[in-house]
Each structure stands twice: as C-alpha cells, then as structure tokens.
Amino acid sequence: MTPPPISPTGGWIGALIFSVLFLAALGLFALRAGELVTLLAKARPEHRTDHINERIGSIFKVVLGQSGVLRDPIPGIAHFFTFWGFIIIQFGLLELIVNAYNISIPFLGDSPIFASILDFFIVFVMLALVVFAIRRAVFKPKQLQSALHGPWDGFIILGLIFLVVLTLTLVECFNYVATGGHAWTPLAAFFSPIFTPLGVNGSTLAYRVSWWLHIAVVLSFLIYLPRSKHLHLLATPFNVFFQNYKPKGALPLLENLEERDDYGVSKVEQFTWKQLLDGYACTECGRCNTVCPATNTGKPLYPKEIILGVKEALFVRSGEILGQDSLYSKLGIAGVKSDKTVEEKEAHHEPMVGGIISQEALWSCTTCMACMEICPVSIEHVPKIVDMRRSLVMEESEFPQEVTSLFNNIERNGNPWEISNDKRAEWAAGLGIPLLSENPDADILYWVGCMGSFDQRNKKVATSVAKILLAAKVNFAILGPEESCTGDPARRIGNEYLWQMQAMQNIETLNGYGFNKSASADGAGEQKHRTILTACPHCFNTMLNEYPQLGGDYEVVHHTVFIDQLISDGKLELPEGFDQRKLTYHDPCYIGRYNDTYDEPRRVLTVLNSNGINEMKRNRNKSFCCGGGGGRAWMEEKVGKRVNQTRINEALETNSEVVAAACPFCITMFEDGVKGVEAEEKLKIEDISEIVAQAIESKQPAVK
Known part of the structure; x- marks a missing residue:
C-alpha cells in the first residue's frame, strides 16, 4: 500500500491518539451491542433458519434493493440514497482510517471512479436530508410522531448524518487544494476556488482538522447509533433475514x-x-x-x-x-x-x-x-x-364482556350462538344435498361454516354455493351436525385453549373421513384426491394454515377460487356480461393479505359483468378491513368512527350499485354499514356466489 499524499495524523503520536479513541468507541459500541444480543439470547427460542435461499434473496430485495421503503415514493427514494450513501461512505471511511497510519488502499485512495461514485452519493444524501428535514420540521406527518418519546432523536440522527457528509466533503476539498489537485474528487474540484486562497500550508492544516472532526463525528455516531431509534440500521438486515416463512395466515401455536x-x-x-x-x-x-x-x-x-x-x-x-x-x-x-x-x-x-x-x-x-x-x-x-x-x-380473564357468550356458545354448541348444532344442516332442506355420512366418497366436502349454517343472511350464500356445485355436477357433501366451529374467532381473541379444543374435534372428524393428506385413503399407498371447499375466509385460513399445527393437513380451497376453476375447466359455463350493474369488489383480509388470493374473484366477476370492476381506492393487498376480524364482529365498537361505515363510504365513492363480497363476516359488517350511512337504496351487498347463482338460474347455461 502506498502512503497518502498527506498524513492526517502527522506522525506516530497522532496515530496513537487515533487508535485509542477508535478502540474506545468500538468498545462502547460492542458493550451496547453485547447487551442487545444478550437480551435476545435470554428471550424464548424460536426456529427461523428454514428457507435459507429465500432468506438470502430477501436480503438482496428488501435490504439492498430497498423494495419495502420504495413503496412510499418520496421518503422511499430519499431513504434509498441515504442507505446506499451510508454504504459507499463506509468505503471512504475505511480509506481515511488507514490514512491515519500513513497508508492508502488501492482502488479507493487514488481511484477517480470511486471518487466520482462517492461524491454522487454525497450530493444525493444531502438532498435526502433536506427532504427528511422539511418533512419532519414543516409537514410533521402524524405517522412520524410517537407517544413514547419526543422528536429530537430523529433530528439528532439527521444532524449527525449531515455532519458526517459535510466533514467528509471538507476533507476532500482541503486535501485537493493541499496536494495541488492530486487528491481529485468532483466536489473538491468544484469547490476548490473557495479554498485556494488558504495556500498549501493552510489547506494542509485545515485538512487535518477536518479529518479529525470527521473521525470524531463518525465515532460519536458509532457510539450513539445502537442507543437511538436508528438502531434499525443494524437490526434490519437480521430482521428481514429471519422473517416468517411459515404460512403468514397462521398464528404461532401455544404448545403443551x-x-x-x-x-x-x-x-x-x-x-x-x-x-x-x-x-x-x-x-x-x-x-x-x-x-x-x-x-x-x-x-x-x-x-x-x-x-x-x-x-x-x-x-x-x-x-x-x-x-x-x-x-x-x-x-x-x-x-x-x-x-x-x-x-x-x-x-x-x-x-x-x-x-x-x-x-x-x-x-x-x-x-x-x-x-x-x-x-x-x-x-x-x-x-x-x-x-x-x-x-x-x-390468565387474567380480562376481555370485553360481550365475547363471554361467544366463548360459552362455541364450547357448548359448536357455534357462536345459542343454537343447537343439530340444526346445522337445516338451511339445506329440500336442496338434495347429501351429508358426508351418506356419501363418504364425495370428492368435495363443502364446509359451510357457522355463518352459512345459522346466520339468516349468509344462509343465502350457502344455498348459492350449493346451487353452483349442483349445476356443475360436483360430487360433494356437507358434514351437517358433525361440523363444528373451526375456533378462529376464539383464537384471534386470545382463547387458544378453546381453539385447540375445537380444532382437535374437527380434525378427528375430517381424518375419520380420510381427508388428511398425510394418510392413505385406501391403505395401498394411493390417496384419493379430496378437497375441502368453504365460502368463509376465516374457516379457509385456519383449516389450511393452522390445523396442520395439530396434525390436520388438508387441501382447502376458497369458493371464489373453486368457481374460477370450474369456469376455466369448462364445467360451468356462465353467460358473459350477465350482470350490467356497476359493481366493486372488496378483498377480504383472510383470503387477500393472509393468502394472496386476488385474481380469481376478479376473473369470475369480469366474466359476469362486462363493465368490469370499479376498484375502490384501497384494494388488493391495500384493502381496508370490514372491521369484523380478530373477533371484532362480536365486540361493541364504542370509540371513533365505525370501520364498516368507513369502507362502505369508499365503495359509494366508486358510484357502484353492488359491493361484491367473498366473506360472510364482510357481508354482515357491510349490510350493517349500509344501514348506518343510510345507503340501502344505493348499494347492495352480494357474495360472488350469489351473483353466479343468479346467472345460472336466469340463463340456464349448458353444463358439461
């Protein structure tokens, strides 16, 4: 390694002082980092080392590519340049550190290419800091505020980054003038006329002073970083790497x-x-x-x-x-x-x-x-x-009073209401739908769910799904009284014990009929292809993603996906453009964000409606909840605006006549929301299956 044009420390005494300060800063950083790591080590264990290839890929996409922050363009772009500027500046810092010992790193210290890249990011980091400062000091978005601390930590970090970039620029400029242009960088060449009057001696002194200032700021940053909100700079790569790769719709199991x-x-x-x-x-x-x-x-x-x-x-x-x-x-x-x-x-x-x-x-x-x-x-x-x-x-028996009856009814009746589970199949009377006990070889088990079985409004959805299956000549059956609540609302509210009790009961029933994918249906090594179909996203999610935690491994499909497949396979021919009403579609959280089902419901609606879908401003993975998830459908909404009315108002903004839904909870919440905003004459709530059933009944399409 060749020596730099000018030694910033001026000799071995300066190098020794730098070494002491540098090691002291590293020591303080290591102490704090050690504390943080030890706190994690003392926490409960969790396995997060599967899917290694995907985890490595996420580092490139999310951390290096900044894909997450770029979804919000203005602060995202500013953060992108700040992040990459931070990375590039570290290489410049490495060169300045070895300069303390009168050596220089090839391709860094004397490279015009690296100098150009470094100065490019210095400029854009400065611009990003301006954006961040204006955003925090002028616009003050509420999302940046916190009840747990004041705003000054953010300004301290912005100030430290600014000082890092400013002192680095001064180092470049003074070094350029002191070496007669030998230590070239774009910014130094641009600003050199300002500093030329200092002469060689003055510039050399100024270079050494600015170098020490830069090192002091960097070391201060190093000590402060793990004690500040910008601890995320260190933790984010690890958090992204260790993200969840189990089904994202599954809550962790509370074992034993x-x-x-x-x-x-x-x-x-x-x-x-x-x-x-x-x-x-x-x-x-x-x-x-x-x-x-x-x-x-x-x-x-x-x-x-x-x-x-x-x-x-x-x-x-x-x-x-x-x-x-x-x-x-x-x-x-x-x-x-x-x-x-x-x-x-x-x-x-x-x-x-x-x-x-x-x-x-x-x-x-x-x-x-x-x-x-x-x-x-x-x-x-x-x-x-x-x-x-x-x-x-x-542990504390502290929960909203109104869910007490929910817990009791699920435990006693197998459903959220004071209704005997023996009545679970009454909705199907006269439709000619067999019970699974009567048709144990059925290819499809239609899991009706509590809402479809007992709720008067959602019985219409259950009937529509059945009519579609009958029209497509699907070999299906229902469990009737053998079906019981999946336990989803109990689990989301926090009653894990009740969920596991319900889940084990249902798993025993389903396994008894040979639906478990892990078991052989005929004992000869060949397994009959059997599917559970449901119109409830909550039943769908818990059976598909959570029952495997207790040994229930099933093929589960949501009715919108199944209907789309029937159309694709030619088993269900629908009259195109049957429904001329203006409609919008609401993405239920539990098939949307939880299970990435977005396209299939829209394909079905596009066949039925030649006008297409008037999308709400928040749709697909940005869809706004109906307000019924997490057990909230059984809790009073006493504070603020109603979530369901907020979503209904978004639907009304599209000037649609119909909200196409795909979840019984959404239907219930939205029909209540329509009444709440007095829009009964303007907006109807219909499940996709109801629209399909109407098309079947009115046109009598050919069935293959």
Missing part, C-alpha cells in the same frame, strides 16, 4: 397447554427473540399506522406504538433481565432514549400490558394484517397483539 405455567405474554421476557428483534428493527416510519383500520377510525390502537412499547418495556427491564450485577448495569447503559424527560422515564416503569401498552389498544385490533403487509422491515405486529390477548384471556 396442560403443562404450561403461562398462556401468553404479559411480561416482555415472555416474547421470543424474533419478536424482540422486531423492536430493534422498527424504523418508526409509521406506515403501519397509516393503514390500520383502528387507527384510521379513531381507536386507541397505533401499531407502531405496540412495537415501540415492547422495545421500551424491554429496555426498562433490561437491568433485571440481564442481572443487576452485569457489566451493562454497572456501566449504566440501559438504553433509555436520550430525549425522554425524567417524568417520561419514571412513567414507563409500569406493566407492559395495561401500562405501556393499553388493553384498549389490544382489543381494537381486527387482525387484518395491513400493518405487516406494509412494513418495510418485516415486523410482525399481529402475533404480538394476539400473544398479549392470550395472557389477558387465559
């Missing part, structure tokens, strides 16, 4: 219920290491708040505050978790943010659930997963909320 001492999370140390890592990785961008139906309708839930609350609880309890005699505690680096007041610090020495995180916030969640969908760093909000609900329900 009969042997456990706890049944959820009431203390921060009961979370898994990945759940705590989410807090480290949170960028506090607040995008989750912007899409949350509870937040958008004035409820006391802010998904970002849930994640920050968990992190705050962790840092407050870090001394106890690590042990009061730990080196970290003795050095007093518990990690509390610097911009808290004394009152704020004292106030946060309180329980996590019911203190830092309010119960009202937890019960406001519809589990729609919009927060997880939009998060640019793969944070998993919903499982944390349900874990805390589990503790409230199964």
Whole structure:
C-alpha cells in the first residue's frame, strides 16, 4: 500500500491518539451491542433458519434493493440514497482510517471512479436530508410522531448524518487544494476556488482538522447509533433475514397447554427473540399506522406504538433481565432514549400490558394484517397483539364482556350462538344435498361454516354455493351436525385453549373421513384426491394454515377460487356480461393479505359483468378491513368512527350499485354499514356466489 499524499495524523503520536479513541468507541459500541444480543439470547427460542435461499434473496430485495421503503415514493427514494450513501461512505471511511497510519488502499485512495461514485452519493444524501428535514420540521406527518418519546432523536440522527457528509466533503476539498489537485474528487474540484486562497500550508492544516472532526463525528455516531431509534440500521438486515416463512395466515401455536405455567405474554421476557428483534428493527416510519383500520377510525390502537412499547418495556427491564450485577448495569447503559424527560422515564416503569401498552389498544385490533403487509422491515405486529390477548384471556380473564357468550356458545354448541348444532344442516332442506355420512366418497366436502349454517343472511350464500356445485355436477357433501366451529374467532381473541379444543374435534372428524393428506385413503399407498371447499375466509385460513399445527393437513380451497376453476375447466359455463350493474369488489383480509388470493374473484366477476370492476381506492393487498376480524364482529365498537361505515363510504365513492363480497363476516359488517350511512337504496351487498347463482338460474347455461 502506498502512503497518502498527506498524513492526517502527522506522525506516530497522532496515530496513537487515533487508535485509542477508535478502540474506545468500538468498545462502547460492542458493550451496547453485547447487551442487545444478550437480551435476545435470554428471550424464548424460536426456529427461523428454514428457507435459507429465500432468506438470502430477501436480503438482496428488501435490504439492498430497498423494495419495502420504495413503496412510499418520496421518503422511499430519499431513504434509498441515504442507505446506499451510508454504504459507499463506509468505503471512504475505511480509506481515511488507514490514512491515519500513513497508508492508502488501492482502488479507493487514488481511484477517480470511486471518487466520482462517492461524491454522487454525497450530493444525493444531502438532498435526502433536506427532504427528511422539511418533512419532519414543516409537514410533521402524524405517522412520524410517537407517544413514547419526543422528536429530537430523529433530528439528532439527521444532524449527525449531515455532519458526517459535510466533514467528509471538507476533507476532500482541503486535501485537493493541499496536494495541488492530486487528491481529485468532483466536489473538491468544484469547490476548490473557495479554498485556494488558504495556500498549501493552510489547506494542509485545515485538512487535518477536518479529518479529525470527521473521525470524531463518525465515532460519536458509532457510539450513539445502537442507543437511538436508528438502531434499525443494524437490526434490519437480521430482521428481514429471519422473517416468517411459515404460512403468514397462521398464528404461532401455544404448545403443551396442560403443562404450561403461562398462556401468553404479559411480561416482555415472555416474547421470543424474533419478536424482540422486531423492536430493534422498527424504523418508526409509521406506515403501519397509516393503514390500520383502528387507527384510521379513531381507536386507541397505533401499531407502531405496540412495537415501540415492547422495545421500551424491554429496555426498562433490561437491568433485571440481564442481572443487576452485569457489566451493562454497572456501566449504566440501559438504553433509555436520550430525549425522554425524567417524568417520561419514571412513567414507563409500569406493566407492559395495561401500562405501556393499553388493553384498549389490544382489543381494537381486527387482525387484518395491513400493518405487516406494509412494513418495510418485516415486523410482525399481529402475533404480538394476539400473544398479549392470550395472557389477558387465559390468565387474567380480562376481555370485553360481550365475547363471554361467544366463548360459552362455541364450547357448548359448536357455534357462536345459542343454537343447537343439530340444526346445522337445516338451511339445506329440500336442496338434495347429501351429508358426508351418506356419501363418504364425495370428492368435495363443502364446509359451510357457522355463518352459512345459522346466520339468516349468509344462509343465502350457502344455498348459492350449493346451487353452483349442483349445476356443475360436483360430487360433494356437507358434514351437517358433525361440523363444528373451526375456533378462529376464539383464537384471534386470545382463547387458544378453546381453539385447540375445537380444532382437535374437527380434525378427528375430517381424518375419520380420510381427508388428511398425510394418510392413505385406501391403505395401498394411493390417496384419493379430496378437497375441502368453504365460502368463509376465516374457516379457509385456519383449516389450511393452522390445523396442520395439530396434525390436520388438508387441501382447502376458497369458493371464489373453486368457481374460477370450474369456469376455466369448462364445467360451468356462465353467460358473459350477465350482470350490467356497476359493481366493486372488496378483498377480504383472510383470503387477500393472509393468502394472496386476488385474481380469481376478479376473473369470475369480469366474466359476469362486462363493465368490469370499479376498484375502490384501497384494494388488493391495500384493502381496508370490514372491521369484523380478530373477533371484532362480536365486540361493541364504542370509540371513533365505525370501520364498516368507513369502507362502505369508499365503495359509494366508486358510484357502484353492488359491493361484491367473498366473506360472510364482510357481508354482515357491510349490510350493517349500509344501514348506518343510510345507503340501502344505493348499494347492495352480494357474495360472488350469489351473483353466479343468479346467472345460472336466469340463463340456464349448458353444463358439461
């Protein structure tokens, strides 16, 4: 390695001073990093090392490609250049560090190509900082605000980045003038006329001063970074790598219920290491708040505050978790943010659930997963909320009073109402639909669900689905009284025990009829192809994604997908353009974001309606929840605007006459919402199957 044109430290004494400062900064950084890692190591274990190829790919796409942040263009682009500027500047920093020992790195110290790339990013980082500063100081978007700390941490970080870039530019400029143009960079050449009057000696001195200033800022940044909100710079790559690759619609299983001492999370140390890592990785961008139906309708839930609350609880309890005699505690680096007041610090020495995180916030969640969908760093909000609900329900018996009857009825009657389960098949009277006990070799089991079986409005949907299957000559049957609630609402509310009880009962029934894919149907090694069909996204999701946790491995299909396949296979011929009404389609959360089913329902509607679909402004993976998920269909909505009315107003903005739905909960919530906004004469709510059944009955299409 060749020596640099000018030694910034001026000799071995300067190099020694630099070495001491550099090692001290690294030591402080390592101490804090060690504390953070140790806190994760003491958390509950969780397996996140499957799907290695996909995990590596996510690093390239999400971290290096910044795909998540770029979904919000203006701050996204600014963040993209800040991120890559940070990476490129590290190479420049490496060159400046070795300069301290009078050496230079080939292809860095004397490369005009690298100098040009570095200066390009310096310029764009400066522009990005301007964007960030204006956004925070002038526009002050609510999503960037937090109840857990003030705004100054963000400004401190912007200031440090600005000083890093500014001092680096000064280093370049003074070095260029002092070496007579030998240390060329585009910015130095551009600004050199300003500094030329200093002469060689003055520029040399200024170069050394600016070099020390740059190093001081960088080392300060290094020490401050793991103690600030920008801890996410370090944690994000790991959080993205360890993201969930199990079915995203499945909540984590609470194992060994009969042997456990706890049944959820009431203390921060009961979370898994990945759940705590989410807090480290949170960028506090607040995008989750912007899409949350509870937040958008004035409820006391802010998904970002849930994640920050968990992190705050962790840092407050870090001394106890690590042990009061730990080196970290003795050095007093518990990690509390610097911009808290004394009152704020004292106030946060309180329980996590019911203190830092309010119960009202937890019960406001519809589990729609919009927060997880939009998060640019793969944070998993919903499982944390349900874990805390589990503790409230199964340990404290603290939950909304109105769901008491729901729990009791599911346990006693196998459905959410005070209706005997023996009446589950009464809706099918006169339709000629066999029970599975009468037709045990049926190819398709139509899982009707509680809403289709007992709710008067949704019985019409069940009837429409049956008529479609009969028209397509599908060999199907229903379970009737042998069917019982899948337990989905109980699980989302937090009653894991009741869900597992219901799930095991249903799994035993389904396995008895040979629907488990893991079992051979005839004992000879060949398995009969059998499918469970349901019109309820909640039944669909829990049977497809969650029953495997307890040994129930089934092929489950949603009715919109099945109808689309019938049309594609030519088994169901529908009159094209049958429905001339203006219609819009609502994506249910549990087949949309939970299971990525977007195109099939639209293909069916496009066949039926030549006018196409008038999409609402929030559609597909950005769809706005109906408000009925997470057990909210059985809870009173006492605060803010009603979620269902908010969505209905979005439908009315499309000037549609019909909202095509694909979920019984959505239908119930929307029909209530239509009444609430007094739009009964303007807007009808119809399941896709009802529109298809109408087409079949009116045109009598040929059936193959």
